[in-house]
Amino acid sequence: xxxxxxxxxxxxxxxxxxxxxxxxxxxxxxxxxxxxxxxxxxxxxxxxxxxxxxxxxxxxxxxxxxxxxxxxxxxxxxxxxxxxxxxxxxxxxxxxxxxxxxxxxxxxxxxxxxxxxxxxxxxxxxxxxxxxxxxxxxxxxxxxxxxxxxxxxxxxxxxxxxxxxxxxxxxxxxxxxxxxxxxxxxxxxxxxxxxxxxxxxxxxxxxxxxxxxxxxxxxxxxxxxxxxxxxxxxxxxxxxxxxxxxxxxxxxxxxxxxxxxxxxxxxxxxxxxxxxxxxxxxxxxxxxxxxxxxxxxxxxxxxxxxxxxxxxxxxxxxxxxxxxxxxxxxxxxxxxxxxxxxxxxxxxxxxxxxxxxxxxxxxxxxxxxxxxxxxxxxxxxxxxxxxxxxxxxxxxxxxxxxxxxxxxxxxxxxxxxxxxxxxxxxxxxxxxxxxxxxxxxxxxxxxxxxxxxxxxxxxxxxxxxxxxxxxxxxxxxxxxxxxxxxxxxxxxxxxxxxxxxxxxxxxxxxxxxxxxxxxxxxxxxxxxxxxxxxxxxxxxxxxxxxxxxxxxxxxxxxxxxxxxxxxxxxxxxxxxxxxxxxxxxxxxxxxxxxxxxxxxxxxxxxxxxxxxxxxxxxxxxxxxxxxxxxxxxxxxxxxxxxxxxxxxxxxxxxxxxxxxxxxxxxxxxxxx
Numbered sequence: 001x002x003x004x005x006x007x008x009x010x011x012x013x014x015x016x017x018x019x020x021x022x023x024x025x026x027x028x029x030x031x032x033x034x035x036x037x038x039x040x041x042x043x044x045x046x047x048x049x050x051x052x053x054x055x056x057x058x059x060x061x062x063x064x065x066x067x068x069x070x071x072x073x074x075x076x077x078x079x080x081x082x083x084x085x086x087x088x089x090x091x092x093x094x095x096x097x098x099x100x101x102x103x104x105x106x107x108x109x110x111x112x113x114x115x116x117x118x119x120x121x122x123x124x125x126x127x128x129x130x131x132x133x134x135x136x137x138x139x140x141x142x143x144x145x146x147x148x149x150x151x152x153x154x155x156x157x158x159x160x161x162x163x164x165x166x167x168x169x170x171x172x173x174x175x176x177x178x179x180x181x182x183x184x185x186x187x188x189x190x191x192x193x194x195x196x197x198x199x200x201x202x203x204x205x206x207x208x209x210x211x212x213x214x215x216x217x218x219x220x221x222x223x224x225x226x227x228x229x230x231x232x233x234x235x236x237x238x239x240x241x242x243x244x245x246x247x248x249x250x251x252x253x254x255x256x257x258x259x260x261x262x263x264x265x266x267x268x269x270x271x272x273x274x275x276x277x278x279x280x281x282x283x284x285x286x287x288x289x290x291x292x293x294x295x296x297x298x299x300x301x302x303x304x305x306x307x308x309x310x311x312x313x314x315x316x317x318x319x320x321x322x323x324x325x326x327x328x329x330x331x332x333x334x335x336x337x338x339x340x341x342x343x344x345x346x347x348x349x350x351x352x353x354x355x356x357x358x359x360x361x362x363x364x365x366x367x368x369x370x371x372x373x374x375x376x377x378x379x380x381x382x383x384x385x386x387x388x389x390x391x392x393x394x395x396x397x398x399x400x401x402x403x404x405x406x407x408x409x410x411x412x413x414x415x416x417x418x419x420x421x422x423x424x425x426x427x428x429x430x431x432x433x434x435x436x437x438x439x440x441x442x443x444x445x446x447x448x449x450x451x452x453x454x455x456x457x458x459x460x461x462x463x464x465x466x467x468x469x470x471x472x473x474x475x476x477x478x479x480x481x482x483x484x485x486x487x488x489x490x491x492x493x494x495x496x497x498x499x500x501x502x503x504x505x506x507x508x509x510x511x512x513x514x515x516x517x518x519x520x521x522x523x524x525x526x527x528x529x530x531x532x533x534x535x536x537x538x539x540x541x542x543x544x545x546x547x548x549x550x551x552x553x554x555x556x557x558x559x560x561x562x563x564x565x566x567x568x569x570x571x572x573x574x575x576x577x578x579x580x581x582x583x584x585x586x587x588x589x590x591x592x593x594x595x596x597x598x599x600x601x602x603x604x605x606x607x608x609x610x611x612x613x614x615x616x617x618x619x620x621x622x623x624x625x626x627x628x629x630x631x632x633x634x635x636x637x638x639x640x641x642x643x644x645x646x647x648x649x650x651x652x653x654x655x656x657x658x659x660x661x662x663x664x665x666x667x668x669x670x671x672x
Contacts (some may be wrong), residue, residue: 005071007051012067020062020073021049031075032084032575034091034662035612036063039622045612047087048575051075059083085579092500092576093586094635095663096593096607099499099573101563103150103165109474110495111135113150113165114563120168121556125549129172129180136169136473137206138199140177140242141228143170144544146470147329147360155562157505158513161525163559167547174546177245184253185212190487193218193276195263198226199469200460201282202247203476204483205255211484215255216276220262224250226284227461228469230307231330233337234314234540241542263436269456278455278483281436281447282476285461289430291325295383298390302330302428309337314540318342320423323392325349325380327356330466331428332363335372338424339537346372351379351397351410370537379410381417389421433462450479457482498576500583502593502607512593513560514605516669521557564608566664572610589635598646601669602658606638609665615639615657623656639665 002013007024014023019042024031033049036042042064049062054072059080067073074080103113112131119128132139146166154162190213194201197219205215223229224247229239237243251257261267263283272279288301302324309316322338324331327350338346348367350357353376357364368374382393396416399408433446439456440448446465447458459479460472484490502508528544530536536543547555564570576583596604616628616639627648631640641647651657658666 003067003069005067005069005073007073008076014067016066018066020051020060020065020067023067024062024075029075031062032571032578033063034571034575034610035614037614037618037660040614040617041621043613043617046091046610048084048091050080050083050087052077052080052083081579084575085581088572088576088579088581089583089585091572091610092498092581092583093588094590095500095572095610096502096590097500097564097605097664098502098562099496099564099567099570101561102153102155102501102505103163104563105499105501106149106153107135108149108468108471109135109477111150111169114559114561116172117163117165117168117556117559118561120172120552121559123549123553125172126176126180128168129176132169132172133180133182135477136470137203138228138246138469138473139169139173140246141199141237142470142473143167143173144237144242144542145228145232145468147468149470153505155505155508155513155560156558158508159510164526164528164547164552164555167526167528167552167555170546171549171552175549177249182210182253184209187214188212188488190214190277191216191275192278192280192483192487193272194280194282195267195272196226196282196284196460196462197221197224197257198282198284198460199228199472200284200476200479201226201280202250203473204280204282204459204480205250205476206253207477207480208483209253209255211480211488211490213484213487217255217257218261218263218267218272219257219259220283222259223247224257224259227303230310231303231333233306233309233333233340235336235340235536235543236333238542239310269436269438273455277487278457280476280479280483281439281452281456281458281462282460282472282479283433283436283462285431285433285446285466287432287434287445288427289432291380291383291425291427291429293380293382295385296427298383298385299325299425299427302326302334302426303431305334305426306330306337309341314340316341321345321421322424322426323347323349323420323422324426324428326426326428326430327352328358328428328430329360329363330431331426332359332367334426334428336363336367336370338426339370339372340540343424344371347375348372349375349378349380349394351377352399352407353377356399356407366543369533377410379412383425390423390425391419391421392425393417393419431461431466433465435462450475451482496573496577498573498581498583500573513562514595514597514603516561516565516603518600518669519557520560521554523554523558525558526551526555564664565603565667565669566608566661570664571662591635591638594638596646597669599649599651599669601652602647602655603667603669604639604647605665605667607665608663609639610663611637611639612662613639614660614662615666618656618660623654627651628657 034046044061044064051062052074101114116128116131150165151162194217290296324334377397396413397410400411403409457479459475481492594606619628
């Protein structure tokens, strides 16, 4: 005889023995569960499927509770959601693993690093490029100039050196960029103007075209590229061989360019807003900071120096004895460019120590190889001209307490002033935004928001301040997605919000790493081939060559693939995101890292196990085996085999427990 009861005010009938969860799902009511598997007996271990009995006020696990006549169940109230969120947060509190590889999380563009490295390791560089271009529309450029955020967080840093990730991007792009072509959708009829053809503007144009939006890019300079063309020297990024090829691809996609059009001169925001459905400002940071001392007007701004060289096809006068003040990548570009222009005496003055320099370590090392001298803990006080020489008065510094940037603040040393002569002094200590009139700016003079006004969007350095090319590309994509949401109603599926991590590589030991492949290479990191030092200092030829495919494929064997094998299907993560959970809501001890990798195809990661017991019951009740059992008690409970003998070889022929696991605690070693 059927039982009538209500769920969320609607009457349903249940057969004797049916659970509330079964009735709900049969009638299209979504109730989450982690431990319920239709083929096994009730478990009631995770409490994620909780509902409320409105008459008694009790919270019930719907996977095991059977309905009673006249019962009133609520499954979708704030109170019920809060209970489920609490249950999920408790599970997350002792759950460990890596929902995503740290290299991907470190990439500002969130490129699927592990996936394109895997494709490269397998020799499929066209597939690698396809994956890369989902997030990085300038792979040839970024493959050369990226500061390699991904490599800094690579888990191979735990022992040895990181995987040479950026070289996969560079090789894949160099091999296939000219023949690769995206499939464009039908035109939407919407038109967007982008002011600025730098990395952010180009990125925004790319993603808008992929959504069928017509794009016109207005650029103040004679050619596209922004800082990649006029700020990054030829020896790092060849313009004809690389950048021009990338820009040509945008034209193939249907992006229109109008050059020598400057905002505030022959281009106004008001006119653009009238003529286009939306406007994206991506004007970059072209306002150079001075030396901040008396006579600073006598110094050449670093970005002006680099732009002059670029505009004149790397032909410029020998700057003579040169002093570059600054410690960032622009400063390194200036000193190395000065060497190539013929200066035999080039120095870099920086007010902190080398350890605090924001420039990339490889840039500093290569500058030293090229003969650049570095003087640390020195700050300019005055710059003046005496006869035909510049005289820079400097003061020695010492490091005090950390400032807002986290670096120790330089403090003046009284009575330490000294003078030094130079033919050229270059100020490379920062850049700012020349913001359009009428738009709100922050205290640094950058645009206050990526959405300054209705119908108006902003991206790149003019919002963030001077940043890297890959950060500009990421910002441009965000702007494009915002435009598509407002104009087309297309809302990009939100990226994952739950990221469980084992921690940074600095906090891990080698035994904390799991190797998903048996053949992870222990070879040293692959090296790029550099042109001879004699050629480096006397020309603007590209310093580093693209690695050959066989070397990159071999380098891919060093990747240990440390993201969760179940990251696309993990039910714990899916439910946690649905219920806006917080992995740090409950803090405490986590289960120690423990793997069983003895089986050639199956891996057991106990840190991911939520002790739902599903695998144990599937093995016993479905497969009719008793290979698995819950062992120990309390917090230390884990799933294991008899006498810790490991999984038998023939388990690979079944895999029922692997397929039933909701969190990837049991999974196949080899990812698809």
